[in-house]
Amino acid sequence: MGYRQFKSKLARVIYDDEVVDADCEKLFHCDWHKANSACALVERGKAVMFKYREWELVFKQYHRGGLAGRLVEKSYLYSRLPNTRVWREFNMLRAMRELGLPVPRPVAARCVSLPPLAYRGALITERVPDSRTLTQVLCDRPVDNAQWSKLGALIARFHQKNVYHADLNASNILLTGSGDFYLIDFDKGSIRNSLSRQDADANVARLRRSLDKLQKRHSEFHFSEDNWQALESAYRAAVAD
Ligand SMILES: Nc1ncnc2c1ncn2[C@@H]1O[C@H](COP(=O)(O)OP(=O)(O)O)[C@@H](O)[C@H]1O
Ligand SMILES: [Mg+2]
Structure with a gap:
């Protein structure tokens, strides 16, 4: 029980297995939200609130980011993952919750590589109720x-x-x-x-x-x-x- 990571062809995902399962990548797709969340309009760059099983969650997409540096490695996203904005925010939320600070529970994060040197990240957190x-x-x-x-x-x-x-x-x-x-x-x-x-x-x-x-x-x-x-x-x- 806890945080698990996996990679698909172009993406890396980390998720909390007490909230979602290994099939959680679907929650990062606009099509899933259009079909499943009450809020049919998924505006670019805006946080989307949605319900998944018994959970109230929030999805947020980051603007496309570029990876600094000239070296084109095959594993560039993997090696630089800890420095991406989405991974950093996810891990910060985890660490702050361990410190007992009131921040949303991080539920999942996904980073997709956009070759040659860019990536796009998105984060799902638990919605703070009421x-x-x-x-x-x-x-x-x-x-x-x-x-x-x-x-x-x-x-x-x-x-x-x-x-x-x-x-x-x-x-x-x-x-x-x-x-x-x-x-x-x-x-x-x-x-x-x-x-x-x-x-x-x-x-x-x-x-x-x-x-x-x-x-x-x-x-x-x-x-x-x-x-x-x-x-x-x-x-x-x-x-x-
Ligand atoms: N966990 C959460 N619970 C409730 N509301 C949230 C949560 N996360 C984001 N929001 C709402 O979505 C808005 C945008 O999210 P935020 O993380 O501030 O991203 P950004 O400002 O970069 O778009 C917030 O101002 C807030 O209204
Ligand atoms: Mg904000």
Whole structure:
């Protein structure tokens, strides 16, 4: 029981055998989604929510990536697999869950080689039940300061575990109906040996910019300086511990 890997002609797949089986490659095909998910329209580059057996899952495709370097090896994808964006995100999610951090459960990842030197990856995670992005919530209603503090302390927990989130914006934070936060979208993120204060602060500053931008864009967006102070002071208190 656990994570298994296999290769097909042009692809490599890793999957959690407690959720899906060795035939899970079908879940990476648009045709399967068109035939089986309620959401018939599978837009390019957009996450697709779907149900598979008793599981609620999310499928996301990465933009086509290029492998750096000039060496054309037969096994180029295999040897560079650990460095592909999709494999890195999958493994980061695994590692963060082992650290007890609230992130979605990674279910499967697939990387297809597009010879000579490109590849395309896709990731399936478990959908966080009863959740909306912080962006969606704030367009709808305010979040009280106790919750903003909780979010600040949570971001600090990730930083204490040396997790760097490359794009910590309000759409990459989920809030559940019972008031729990999850961080998602670790594309281009990393778990460092030691996260510098500068990089940690850059994550927090990125979130602030995203909230300010949303506030300008939406006529009704429930975010105030007071909310930010609650987040920031809880963050500072938690990292000082
Ligand atoms: N595990 C998940 N549970 C619930 N919603 C998710 C999950 N993963 C992604 N989403 C939703 O899909 C959106 C896009 O996913 P994300 O991983 O942020 O990819 P990207 O921003 O690169 O398109 C998120 O903003 C969120 O609304
Ligand atoms: Mg995102």
